[in-house]
Amino acid sequence: xxxxxxxxxxxxxxxSVPTCGKDHNDGYQVRLSIKTALGSDAYAWNPSEMFxxxxxxxxxxxxxxxxxPFEVSNIVVCNETQRVSFWFIVTSPDDNTTLIPKATVERxxxxxxxxxxxxxxxxxxxxxxxGIHPTLATPIQPATPTxxxxxxxxxxxxxxxxxxxxxxxxxxxxxRDRRKGQGDKDSGRGVTCDGLEGRDGVxxxxxxxxxxxxxL
Amino acid sequence: MxxxxxxxxxxxxxxxxxxxxxxxxxxxxxxFPYLCQMHGGGxxxxxxxxxxxxxxxxxxxxxxxxxxxxxLGSIGAWNAISPYLxxxxxxxxxxxxxxxxxxxxxxxxxxxxLFQSFQSxxxxxxxxxxxxxxxxxxxxxxxxxxxxFFYRETLDISSSIDENGGVHMGQALCLLLSWMIVYLFxxxxxxxxxxxxxxxxxxxxIVLFIYLIRGVTLHGxxxxxxxxxxxxxxxxxxxxxxxxxxxxxxxxxxxxFGSLIAFASYNHHNNNFEHQAIMVSLINSGTSIFASIVTFxxxxxxxxxxxxxxxxxxxxxxxxxxxxxxxxxTQDNLDYWMSELNRTQPEQYAGLSPKLDSCNLESExxxxxxxxxxxxxxxxxxxxxxxxxxxxxxxxxIMLLLLGMGSMLGNVxxxxxxxxxxxxxxxxxxxxxxxxxxxxxxxxxxxxxxxxSGNYWFTMFNEYxxxxxxxxxxxxxxxxxxYIYGLKRFEKDVEDMLGRRPNWYWKxxxxxxSPILLISLFVFYIINYIQGGTxxxxxxxxxxxxxxxxxxxxxxxxxxxxxxxxxxxxxPLNALYAFCMKKQKIIQSQECTISMNTVKSACKxxx
Numbered sequence: 001x002x003x004x005x006x007x008x009x010x011x012x013x014x015x016s017v018p019t020c021g022k023d024h025n026d027g028y029q030v031r032l033s034i035k036t037a038l039g040s041d042a043y044a045w046n047p048s049e050m051f052x053x054x055x056x057x058x059x060x061x062x063x064x065x066x067x068x069p070f071e072v073s074n075i076v077v078c079n080e081t082q083r084v085s086f087w088f089i090v091t092s093p094d095d096n097t098t099l100i101p102k103a104t105v106e107r108x109x110x111x112x113x114x115x116x117x118x119x120x121x122x123x124x125x126x127x128x129x130x131g132i133h134p135t136l137a138t139p140i141q142p143a144t145p146t147x148x149x150x151x152x153x154x155x156x157x158x159x160x161x162x163x164x165x166x167x168x169x170x171x172x173x174x175x176r177d178r179r180k181g182q183g184d185k186d187s188g189r190g191v192t193c194d195g196l197e198g199r200d201g202v203x204x205x206x207x208x209x210x211x212x213x214x215x216l
Numbered sequence: 217m218x219x220x221x222x223x224x225x226x227x228x229x230x231x232x233x234x235x236x237x238x239x240x241x242x243x244x245x246x247x248f249p250y251l252c253q254m255h256g257g258g259x260x261x262x263x264x265x266x267x268x269x270x271x272x273x274x275x276x277x278x279x280x281x282x283x284x285x286x287x288l289g290s291i292g293a294w295n296a297i298s299p300y301l302x303x304x305x306x307x308x309x310x311x312x313x314x315x316x317x318x319x320x321x322x323x324x325x326x327x328x329x330l331f332q333s334f335q336s337x338x339x340x341x342x343x344x345x346x347x348x349x350x351x352x353x354x355x356x357x358x359x360x361x362x363x364x365f366f367y368r369e370t371l372d373i374s375s376s377i378d379e380n381g382g383v384h385m386g387q388a389l390c391l392l393l394s395w396m397i398v399y400l401f402x403x404x405x406x407x408x409x410x411x412x413x414x415x416x417x418x419x420x421x422i423v424l425f426i427y428l429i430r431g432v433t434l435h436g437x438x439x440x441x442x443x444x445x446x447x448x449x450x451x452x453x454x455x456x457x458x459x460x461x462x463x464x465x466x467x468x469x470x471x472x473f474g475s476l477i478a479f480a481s482y483n484h485h486n487n488n489f490e491h492q493a494i495m496v497s498l499i500n501s502g503t504s505i506f507a508s509i510v511t512f513x514x515x516x517x518x519x520x521x522x523x524x525x526x527x528x529x530x531x532x533x534x535x536x537x538x539x540x541x542x543x544x545x546t547q548d549n550l551d552y553w554m555s556e557l558n559r560t561q562p563e564q565y566a567g568l569s570p571k572l573d574s575c576n577l578e579s580e581x582x583x584x585x586x587x588x589x590x591x592x593x594x595x596x597x598x599x600x601x602x603x604x605x606x607x608x609x610x611x612x613x614i615m616l617l618l619l620g621m622g623s624m625l626g627n628v629x630x631x632x633x634x635x636x637x638x639x640x641x642x643x644x645x646x647x648x649x650x651x652x653x654x655x656x657x658x659x660x661x662x663x664x665x666x667x668x669s670g671n672y673w674f675t676m677f678n679e680y681x682x683x684x685x686x687x688x689x690x691x692x693x694x695x696x697x698x699y700i701y702g703l704k705r706f707e708k709d710v711e712d713m714l715g716r717r718p719n720w721y722w723k724x725x726x727x728x729x730s731p732i733l734l735i736s737l738f739v740f741y742i743i744n745y746i747q748g749g750t751x752x753x754x755x756x757x758x759x760x761x762x763x764x765x766x767x768x769x770x771x772x773x774x775x776x777x778x779x780x781x782x783x784x785x786x787x788p789l790n791a792l793y794a795f796c797m798k799k800q801k802i803i804q805s806q807e808c809t810i811s812m813n814t815v816k817s818a819c820k821x822x823x
Binding site: 031033034035036081082083084085133135136137138139146147148150151154155158159161162165166169 | 327328330331332334335344345349350351386389390393396397399400403404408535536538539540541542543544647648
């Protein structure tokens, strides 16, 4: 009877020790893909690496809840698999039995995500916290869009080309007119001669074959 | 005596390069590989080469002969051949005008993509982040980044032809640039065009060659090339194969637009156009085959990449479900582990198995795409995965630009040459001014294609603006030359120019085989159009992230009818006009004769 009472007395505290795993709501699952990220430089996952993980997470919790001194023992890990995935829960430093709520853990992980990633030489994709989406980096917007700059360069070149061509034909025409004017002065009798002036010849219609025109 | 002799090419090479530059265009790159894929790969060569010999080369020869003999643009040349059928020339000019309006929009897109390639990360390689920084833009997630970039950022497309919108500034600027470059190339007529074609005709081949080397060395490229060249000879029994081969040859050579007549009109009288016709036609077809090898090696690369990505996704999911070490499941032993999963966790297997089934290399290779979808979506998706993607992107879009600009030169020359033949215009406007006015007009009208619903109007022009009218024009052309003008007179003209009469091959093709082929194509088009019901188009649905088929509204269908009627009706209308003018002249000359016979002194000087 006394034993039974003792057992019943011990039960609640035993029951209240927080358990982690996928059936409980307060933990997060973590998945690491070390070989995918590092290939031949991959390190093996061993208890020391796990210790580093717990320490990093304790650091993240300390950053968010500055009043409470989290220790490595406050990060409880379970269900470790060969995949290198496991569940963890965070207990409060003051009282071993209370859990830190999920939302706070999420905030801590988000704020120190970069530091956690770099401790393991991994990225947001290869060190997955299942359920915590990574905050995406703000896209860098340059002052002038790049395409406009290239467009401006090409457009400027084309405009210059057009102006050059039009000017050159205008200058040529002026020169030809001036030469024609001089030629007129020389002949004096009012007879103007159109020379061939570099043309190969002139098509004389009177010698063409009329057959090509269909008779109406 | 003529004051200004007709300008001419500096040498025959310029003429050949101009024809090559005109004929080798975007269709060689994005239409021929598609047809090859649809109609049995290597087996498609048989109908293609046969149609080239039966219809392509003879019609090309005929157009060059007409242009070189008449030394006038299409309107003047056809008026000279037969005043009743001068309308064919006008129809050519109208069709060329429609083509010019929408073709340069493709060049504007190429410019846009080219300028966007000068960034460290190609903008179509990843989705942009949405406003609250929680994830990617939804439309991009449902579709792919390349599709999102084309439909949303390049076109800003609306969901149907009814919804209009403002002009996309980037597109409008690129269209302005395209027209300015076209103007730069043609501002001095043949003198400037002749110099430009040295570059626009040869540089695309250099890029294609570079791409060939890059393409066949890509991982998985040989899958694509093997797929293309494996002939499926049963496709030869399908009449659609032969019809598509005939139409592809026809449109690829650019017959009927009047460009070839215009180019040939600047030739010397004795230029050997017979050899040139054969040469250019063979070069055009050869380029199509060459380009399709490049396209298929890139297809193969993209298909293999997608297939391997698909398998990788399934592998990672499997790893996470089975919680095994990372390197225990590879793509090779995937099937073994899938059966293990089936044994241990059948519900999970039921969820994963369809994902694995959807990874199929054959079906990836089977997705045949043509047109702008191939050039701007599929190709850019393949390019973004290549190492040094920016370089390949720049090179690719420069090639597209050169091909497009080369064809534009021919298109615009087809409009300007007949206009300049009118003495009124030639006297009052200089070369530069007339060309500038034409370019300005086309630019202003083309701005309509840069609005939000512009792409739907573009598709309408692309499908209806130049297809049916061209068949009609070339049919009338070949019947005119063969029967109305007379084959005998044509033979004499050719003998006058080349020194020998055309041999039996040309005579049989021009008088017999080509007209029959064209008539059957023409009838087929009409039947297809009637059977097809209401014309439809593909509209981009941004909620579904894919294109859906929609019917044209009543004004869209009316516009299609207008496009077809406006060019085709030029022929009968002009014939009617010529008939009336002739009647009037007869009446006038009869009146003059009567009044001369009477003793009246006031005789109208009309005879």
